Amino acid sequence: MSEQGDTTTDTTTVQWADPLEAVEVCYDLGWTDGLPVVPPTARRVGEFLECVGRSADEVVGEIPERRRVITVGKVAANAVMAGCLPQYLPVVLAATEAMLDPVFNLVGPSSSMGGSAILVVVNGPVVRELNINSRNNLFGPGNRANATIGRSIRLILMNACAAIPGLFDRSVIGHPGKYSYCIAEAETETHWEPFHVERGFGPDQSTATVFAAESPRQVRATGHPESILYAIADAASSLGTSMSTSGSVGDRSAGLRQGQIGVTIAGASSLWKDWTKAQVREYLYANISRSVGDLKEAGVLPGDPEPGDEAEFVPLLPEPEDILLLFAGGEESNMASVIPSWGPKVASTAVTKPVR
Amino acid sequence: MENAGIPSATICTDRFIPTAEGMAKMWGAADYPTIFTEHPIENLDRDALRSRAEELAPLVVQVLVGDSQ
Structure with a gap:
C-alpha cells in the first residue's frame, strides 16, 4: 500500500497518511468485525474486479426488507477487507449470490435471536486450485482461503446487508463461526459422491453452498x-x-x-x-x-x-x-x-x- | 403495508427499540409510531399475555384510526 491512498465506497472517499492510520479509519467508519481489515483502496478493489471481469455496479442480489442492493463492487471491497486474494473473489461471489437467493431468506438468519452463522461449503476443482482446507482443523485456523472467504461473508453481511450486531443482528449468543465459517469437502479422498454432485452439479464444476447454521x-x-x-x-x-x-x-x-x-x-x-x-x-x-x-x-x-x-x-x-x-x-x-x-x-x- | 395503503400497527418489546427505529428510518419513516411494550413477553402465560394485549389495544386503535400516520 502506498503511503497515501484513498478508499472509495458509493458515498465516501477517505484519505489517510499512512497504512496504520488507514486501518484505524476503517474502524472509525464501522467497517470491521472487530479485527483489523485490509483498507479497501480503489486500486486493490479494481484488481479484484479485473480478476473476475465484472463491473462494480453489477447486481448480485438484494435484501428488499432492508432496501439493500448488493453489487459486485461491494462484495469485492469486503473481500479485500477480509484479506482475500483476488482469485478468491469468484467463490465469495458465488456464496453471496447463494445467500441472497429467496429460499435462503437471508433476513431471517441474519437478524434472528437464534444467532446463526452462514456456513460456506466449497466443492469442485476450485478447492484444489485455491488450497481450501478440507482436512485437519476443518473449522479451525491456519488457512488463508478458509479464513478470509468466510470472513468476507461476515463483512458483507455487516457492511452491505446491514446485519449490524445489536441493531439488525439480534443474536442472543452468536457463535465463533460468525467471524469466519468456510470449509471444503475432501471429495477426492473418498468414494462417496461429492456433495455438489448430489445437489445436481457436475464433478468438474465448482460450487459454494451456504447453510444458516449453529456452531x-x-x-x-x-x-x-x-x-x-x-x-x-x-x-x-x-x-x-x-x-x-x-x-x-x-x-x-x-x-x-x-x-x-x-x-x-x-x-x-x-x-x-x-x-x-x-x-x-x-x-x-x-x-x-x-x-x-x-x-x-x-x-x-x-x-x-x-x-x-x-x-x-x-x-x-x-x-x-x-x-x-x-x-x-x-x-x-x-x-x-x-x-x-x-x-x-x-x-x-x-x-x-x-x-x- | 402502510405504503400499500393498508393501515397497520406494529408492537415491539422495548429491548428492540433500536432495531425498530432503525428499520423505520431505513424505510424513510423515522417517526413511525411503533408501539413498545415491556420485554420480555415470550414467557408470559396465556392470562398475562391477554392482559398485556388488552393494555395495548387502545394504542393499536389510536395508531390505526388516528391521524398520526
Whole structure:
C-alpha cells in the first residue's frame, strides 16, 4: 500500500497518511468485525474486479426488507477487507449470490435471536486450485482461503446487508463461526459422491453452498460405522437446538420446527467402504429424533408426560435429504461433527451456486 | 403495508427499540409510531399475555384510526 491512498465506497472517499492510520479509519467508519481489515483502496478493489471481469455496479442480489442492493463492487471491497486474494473473489461471489437467493431468506438468519452463522461449503476443482482446507482443523485456523472467504461473508453481511450486531443482528449468543465459517469437502479422498454432485452439479464444476447454521458440535466417536453413526444421531438429537424447539412454522403437525443438519465425517474413507452417503443418511434419519416424553419434560410439546410417551419418537428432520453429509476433517481419526440448522427448513434452506 | 395503503400497527418489546427505529428510518419513516411494550413477553402465560394485549389495544386503535400516520 502506498503511503497515501484513498478508499472509495458509493458515498465516501477517505484519505489517510499512512497504512496504520488507514486501518484505524476503517474502524472509525464501522467497517470491521472487530479485527483489523485490509483498507479497501480503489486500486486493490479494481484488481479484484479485473480478476473476475465484472463491473462494480453489477447486481448480485438484494435484501428488499432492508432496501439493500448488493453489487459486485461491494462484495469485492469486503473481500479485500477480509484479506482475500483476488482469485478468491469468484467463490465469495458465488456464496453471496447463494445467500441472497429467496429460499435462503437471508433476513431471517441474519437478524434472528437464534444467532446463526452462514456456513460456506466449497466443492469442485476450485478447492484444489485455491488450497481450501478440507482436512485437519476443518473449522479451525491456519488457512488463508478458509479464513478470509468466510470472513468476507461476515463483512458483507455487516457492511452491505446491514446485519449490524445489536441493531439488525439480534443474536442472543452468536457463535465463533460468525467471524469466519468456510470449509471444503475432501471429495477426492473418498468414494462417496461429492456433495455438489448430489445437489445436481457436475464433478468438474465448482460450487459454494451456504447453510444458516449453529456452531459445529464435535462427535468424539470412533470404531465401527454403526457406533459412530449412533453417536452422531445422539448428538444431533439434543434438546435445545433449533430443530428440537417447538414449532410455529412449517409442518405444525410435527410439533417441532425441524430443519436441515450438517454432518461432517473425518478420518479414513476406507472405514465407510460398505456404506454410501444415502445409507448413512437413512440410518441417521431413522435415529435423529426425540421422545415425546423428553419433549414434554422440556416444554417443547404441551402437556405432562404420560405412560407410553417415552416410547414414541418425533423426527427432528423433515427428510433424509435434509442431512447435508460431508466427508471432511482430519485424517487422524473418524471424529465427526453435527451442525444444526438455524431454523426450520421453510424459513431457510441451504442453497448451492456455481463458482463462475 | 402502510405504503400499500393498508393501515397497520406494529408492537415491539422495548429491548428492540433500536432495531425498530432503525428499520423505520431505513424505510424513510423515522417517526413511525411503533408501539413498545415491556420485554420480555415470550414467557408470559396465556392470562398475562391477554392482559398485556388488552393494555395495548387502545394504542393499536389510536395508531390505526388516528391521524398520526
